[in-house]
Amino acid sequence: MQETYLLCCPCHFGLERTLRFEISKIGGTDITAQDGRILFRGDASVIAKANLCLSTAERVLIQLGQFKAYTFEELFQGVKSLPLEQWIGKDDAFPVKGHALNSKLHSVPDCQSIIKKAAVERLKSVYHTSWFTESGAAHPIQFSIRKDIATIYLDTSGIGLHKRGYRKNANAAPIKETLAAGIVDLARVHSDSVVCDPFCGSGTILIEAAFKAMRMAPGLNRRFLAEKWEQIPQSIWREARSEAVGRIKHDAAFAAFGSDIDPEAIALTEENCRRAGVKPRIEIVQRDVADFVPPEGAITICNPPYGERMLDIQHAQSIYRMMGGVFPADKAHPCYIITPDADFELHFGKQADKKRKLYNGMIQCNLMSYYQG
Numbered sequence: 001m002q003e004t005y006l007l008c009c010p011c012h013f014g015l016e017r018t019l020r021f022e023i024s025k026i027g028g029t030d031i032t033a034q035d036g037r038i039l040f041r042g043d044a045s046v047i048a049k050a051n052l053c054l055s056t057a058e059r060v061l062i063q064l065g066q067f068k069a070y071t072f073e074e075l076f077q078g079v080k081s082l083p084l085e086q087w088i089g090k091d092d093a094f095p096v097k098g099h100a101l102n103s104k105l106h107s108v109p110d111c112q113s114i115i116k117k118a119a120v121e122r123l124k125s126v127y128h129t130s131w132f133t134e135s136g137a138a139h140p141i142q143f144s145i146r147k148d149i150a151t152i153y154l155d156t157s158g159i160g161l162h163k164r165g166y167r168k169n170a171n172a173a174p175i176k177e178t179l180a181a182g183i184v185d186l187a188r189v190h191s192d193s194v195v196c197d198p199f200c201g202s203g204t205i206l207i208e209a210a211f212k213a214m215r216m217a218p219g220l221n222r223r224f225l226a227e228k229w230e231q232i233p234q235s236i237w238r239e240a241r242s243e244a245v246g247r248i249k250h251d252a253a254f255a256a257f258g259s260d261i262d263p264e265a266i267a268l269t270e271e272n273c274r275r276a277g278v279k280p281r282i283e284i285v286q287r288d289v290a291d292f293v294p295p296e297g298a299i300t301i302c303n304p305p306y307g308e309r310m311l312d313i314q315h316a317q318s319i320y321r322m323m324g325g326v327f328p329a330d331k332a333h334p335c336y337i338i339t340p341d342a343d344f345e346l347h348f349g350k351q352a353d354k355k356r357k358l359y360n361g362m363i364q365c366n367l368m369s370y371y372q373g
Contacts, residue, residue, distance in 0.1 A: 002043035004029070008153060009050065009057035010037045014358035014367075015182035019056045026053055039063070044232045047156055048240035051226070052219040055181035055211065059157035060226075061142060062087070069150040070104050072114050078150055079118035084141075085126040087154055087231055091136035094119055098143030105145055115143055115152070137228035158225035165221040166276035167202060169268055174201055175303045175338070179360060180208040181218065183367060186356065187301050187336040189213055191252035194298040198289045200258030203269030203282070205301050210278035213254035217244035221277075257298070259287040289319065292326050300327060300335035303360075313341075320347035330373025337368045344368055 007028070011019045016033045023031055026049040028040035038057075042050065050060040064087075067078040088094050096112045096119070105111055119141060124130060140155040162177040184205065189195060195209040211218055220241065227237050258269055266286045273279040294300050304323065306316045320341070329335050329350050337344070340363050345351050354369040 002045070004041045004043050005047070006039065006063040007042050007047065007050065008037055008039050008061040008063050009054060009059070010061075011056050011058055012036070012176075012179050012182060012359055014356060015056045015179070018182050018185045019054065022054050022056060023050070026050060045236050045240060047226060047232065048237050049243075051157055051161065051224045052240055052244050053217045054161065055208065055218045056178050056185070057161050058178060059155060059161050061153035061155055061157075064152045064154060066149060066151045068148055069145060070148050072105065072110070075105060075111065075114050075145075075150055076118045079115050079152060080122045082122065082152060084119055084122050087229070088119075088123060088139045089136060089230060090123075090127045090129065091133055093134035093136060093138045094123075094141055095138065096141045096143065098141075098145070100145040101147075103145045103148045105148075105150075111143060111145060115141060137230070138225055139229065140225070156224060156226035156229075159222075161219065163222065164218050164276070166207060166272050167204065168275070169202070169271070175204050175360065177204055177208060177218070179338075179358065180204045180303075181212065182358070183301060183336060183338060184209045184212050186367060186369070187299050187334070189254075189299060189301075191215075191249055191254055193254055194295055195254075195256040196292075196294050196298050196300045197256070197258045197302050198260075198287070198292040198300070199302045199304050200260045200269045200284065201265050201303070203258060203272045203284075205303065206256045206258045206269065206282050207273060207276045207278055209256055209301065210254060210273075210276070210281050213249075214252045214278070214281075215247045215249045216277070217247070220244055254281055256282045257295070258282060258284045259289075259292065261286065261288045290322050290326060294328065294333050294335075296332055298333065300333065301337075302335075303338050306340055316341065317343075317347045320344055321349065324349035327370075328373070329370035331371060332373075334369075334371040336370075338365050339368060340365045342366075 013036045019038050028042045031040040065082045069075040096116045100106050142153040144151045189209050189212050191213050197205045273282050352368040353372045356367040
């Protein structure tokens with residue numbers, strides 16, 4: 001039986017339940033949901049599958065330890081007591097980054113320095129050397145100090161998991177891939193669904209819907225830091241990738257339709273769909289939302305424009321009124337709209353069947369769900 005580790009996946013606030021279910025499907029155990037993160041246990045194969053397959057996780061972290069740290073000495077001793085050598089080899093790089101909130105230790109640069117020194121002292125005692133070249137694979141140490149509790153992690157992902165590899169370019173205000181995937185899940189997109197996005201922008205919602213419907217692992221076209229770690233055999237990564245490829249549902253009846261008034265957005269969506277490998281499933285046209293007519297049974301999912309300046313807000317609200325005139329928003333034409341405007345229903349002209357609080361970055365939004373009529 002393989003050794004298991006305590007793992008942590010941060011996520012957007014409001015997507016904890018979705019991520020929890022995803023983790024259960026890849027073999028994670030002892031799953032615990034917290035605000036904006038999920039803790040669970042898994043072996044090396046689960047680490048690989050989590051990076052490849054989780055659509056709503058921001059990254060996959062190994063939690064090395066947690067302890068109280070009111071002083072720099074307590075922080076130093078706490079880190080020094082951790083079995084860092086289990087993961088970090090003699091030549092491996094181990095940069096340190098993190099954050100502190102509501103704690104006596106509030107200076108992030110000072111905490112970084114103390115943690116780095118403690119890690120060096122721990123590894124010196126194990127490898128019996130006074131100098132580390134850090135020329136090998138990167139094993140980033142992350143720390144979080146909240147209310148004087150320090151948690152130390154190793155980052156297995158590297159670049160955030162929202163970077164799928166298909167979006168080299170984006171429009172001015174793209175929705176994050178992980179948030180789009182969560183909304184797609186909440187909209188109950190299945191293998192035979194038809195999905196529409198009349199504000200397709202750079203195509204993120206459409207692509208994530210295709211991934212979901214066709215069971216395409218979002219991380220298949222990218223690499224992860226832990227793939228270079230000696231501690232996780234290459235065979236585990238090869239097997240995880242092979243399994244992910246084998247799960248793709250090529251015979252899914254899924255189709256999608258995207259439109260946008262901006263011709264540059266249309267070109268961008270087409271380019272990103274090609275790069276993601278889902279272009280044959282998605283039809284893109286330039287069209288004003290005023291001319292939008294969703295097919296019967298299609299699920300409309302969109303992130304309509306919203307500005308922070310008064311004229312932008314007024315323009316956005318006029319768009320909401322236009323949407324209310326052309327979106328049936330009923331059982332035969334369900335729609336899911338993410339917006340930060342607290343008065344969206346007033347302008348749209350219809351009360352949502354369900355409102356779910358989500359965060360788009362630091363902006364509090366609501367996912368307005370219409371599925372009954």
